Amino acid sequence: MCELYSKQDTLALRRKHIGPSCKVLYAADPIKIVRAQRQYMFDEKGERYLDCINNVAHVGHCHPEVVKAALKQMEVLNTNSRFLHDNIVEYAKRLAATLPEQLSVCYFTNSGSEANDLALRLARQFRGHPDVVTLEHAYHGHLSSLIEISPYKFRKGKDVKKEFVHVAPAPDIYRGKYRENHADPASAYADEVKKIIEEAQNRGRKIAAFIAESMQSCGGQIIPPAGYFQKVAEYVRGVGGVVIADEVQVGFGRVGKHFWSFQMHGKDFVPDIVTMGKPMGNGHPMACVVTTKEIAEAFSSSGMEYFNTYGGNPVSSAVGLAVLDVIENEDLQGNATRVGTYLTELLNRQKAKHTLIGDVRGVGLFVGIDLVKDRQKRTPATAEAQHVIYKMKENRVLLSADGPHRNVLKIKPPMCFTEEDAKFMVDQLDGVLTVLEEAIGAQTESVVPENTPCRTKMPKEAPSELLSDGTPDPKENPGQKRNRLCADKPSLLSKRLKT
């Protein structure tokens, strides 16, 4: 493979010219990827990795049909949506056909962040209300307006929660307030939203929207219990607000049985606004907001134009259409169901075998493995998760960890992921966990006392070691010393493994 720069030089140039807030994966040993096809990525040495991370490459990296569609249109026309063109209307029609009937008006943008920002503008313009209810650990994008409604971000930074933002507990039935043993966690969590809305109303505030990822990804692969969204919608609409379903991570058939994740909650749940992005163009920058005629009309009643320079251009629309075609022609939804079920089954067997696995949750090809130090207390195994990620990389499997404690292994691969891939991934994981547990077990018997700080008390924020540039940042969280002890653990473990 012919590189322009050696990996070392690439890294050096990156440090010189790319904003240091832009992190690389595997900071301690970054990967240089030069090629990808389907669900595999190749580094500069030609080593092949199984990609379990990239939901963006939805139909498979560099899918030839999508590439062809882009080329064909790029050669002919790529201009803005102020001119009439067939692609944008055809695409809007095809998208609307995947959604409930009332969701029929599309706005095309370039990124999920732009889509979510527009969703907020639509919601606020609708009845003139300003406030937003969001979920704990939510992440809706990197724009100023979205950091404000993304506790996943604003709790980490210097930003304080704005008064017009209200944070409800994430409906996490494994680690949240109401768990799997609760009689009706959906209602319990929805009542939390109701309480928040009532408190806000009593203070004279007006709710514009409730926004939630249909399944939280950064929040740790959270699948809200059935019935939750219906009840929340009732409370929100009761006070004149709208429901925004953020499908940016999880749309386009990833859950298998349905095209959109919110559809898992039943036909009687229809959001007012749906945002989509990431997988939409298989890597091409595009996104979309779909809403009702009523909301769209309210938005245009201001008389102010909405123009997005690149949104809805003929090439993006052609790419979007090609992706829809591939999803259909290759029955990727069916594949997601089959392979997802198989994967979850294999992982549940691993759960029975490995005490480190606290929970396996997922639907279709959206799966999370929640690693814990203690199954009773469900203490997040943050350092262990980091260790697993690096070991899996050595075994040529790309995985990432997320969740507020960075302990949930996230699996959301390209939709062409096969049963063989699932088996391979799980076999590697089994090996890594076995060795890790042996080392931990051995260590427990030796000098490390039971009450080391990182065992008894988890810091609020786990170190983002996986995504850092390697230098520990003392400002990141106050529990840094404890975390470093945890962070040291993998190297201690690996030392032991070598002997």
Add this chain to the structure above:
Amino acid sequence: MLGEGDSKTEPKAPGGRRAGGRGPERLGRRAGQRRRGEHDAAPRADFRGRRVPSARQAGAGPGRSARFSAPWRPTGAERPRRWPCGGGCSVGHCHPLVVQAAHEQNQVLNTNSRYLHDNIVDYAQRLSETLPEKLCVFYFLNSGSEANDLALRLARQYTGHWDVVVLDHAYHGHLSSLIDISPYKFRGLDGQKEWVHVAPLPDTYRGPYREDHPNPAVAYASEVKRVVSSVQEKGRKIAAFFAESLPSVGGQIIPPAGYFPEVAEHVRRAGGVFVADEIQVGFGRVGKHFWAFQLQGEDFVPDIVTMGKSIGNGHPVACVATTQAVARAFEATGVEYFNTFGGSPVSCAVGLAVLDVLEKEQLQAHAACVGSFLMELLGQQKAKHPIIGDIRGVGLFVGVDLIKDKATRTPATEEADYLVSRLKENYILLSTDGPGRNVLKFKPPMCFSLDNAQHVVAKLDAILTDMEEKMRSCETLRLQPEAALLSPPLGECALLLVLGDPELGSLPSAVAPSFQTFCL
């Protein structure tokens, strides 16, 4: 008359290379290894190790279309359509080299910037060479709006302040945060926020300080100083002064030279930073320089520069360039900045290809040449047609300000709208802008030719002549050029009668007040 290919000025090496350069060895460049886009006789290898002939060889190489070897021009079958860069197609719609670059990369890899890849660092390096040395840190995104939003975040983190000073009639993007700093938008929506402060647009044709003022740059800059002072008196603190290097939506405004350096001084003294929004005007459009802010002087360096639109010839790409200091302050928050598609291998390949084409086809020099020619032709039209109040521009960024009345300079809004619709009938795409919706905006693809310029102006001439004969809906359409120079200014009340006067003819129904401002 200038023929195509003639140039009034020696074509300079575009790209605005800094004096003194960066030294003979760029980091990572092994001796003899060529930079992408360097033209020489020897072939080079692409990422897959294929030997790729240089541009010169391309025409002779087997299987390569001859058109790759010459600057790309539309062929005879295509009508000379011109659209002021609505999709940011700066090097020409569907430029084959840009398409090829995107396609080649699409076939190999298109993933996010969390993996190391050569394209993003190569592109950042190439961009850094076009900018003053301290602007060397880059963030890649997908749209100018995303870029401006990030610029706002960077400014606020760096300064620890919150307030923003903007120019009247500015437009910085469609995101919530940017509507707030775009008077062009917020005046029609939620209104001005308390942390936003508006300074007068440095418009020397229609603003408070005009062409007859001894020093409009200092006068307008003093307005900013006044705004900054009043902000501080209220106990508020300035994070940034945000301005389009050449306000486009405000009406193709060319700020007087010296204005930005003065403003920067006032803003920085107050602890703020200077953000230059180059989204509409960067990448050689102004001809003389690569970046429009460079028109303000060699010594003037913004703290943050945002770029978009023309950067990817229509592909969704954008970028923020800033200093190490600003970047480090942002990093110190401890919060990662991740943009899913920004800086992807395909977007960077496209960006690099656009830079290559700009260089190879000498489009910057071309813009200077054709732009001068266009201005000259338009100047002749101004002498001929009193409705043209002002011609202003630099390179291929030109505005034609249409007025109803020479003395009052009242915008000829309806007439401009009508003119645009007539031009469309003649297969010429133009739009208008400015608060009076009366400034014809010229910002075509950079391959716009001398012939195209001649053609457009000829049509403009014919239509204006026709309007003077048949429409006569305002004073300037009724005056003869000599009469316009000699006669005293007429009161505005006389104009109001025109529209309803059957003898003078009414405006065609095409001129309905349904015209929407185009903001490109």
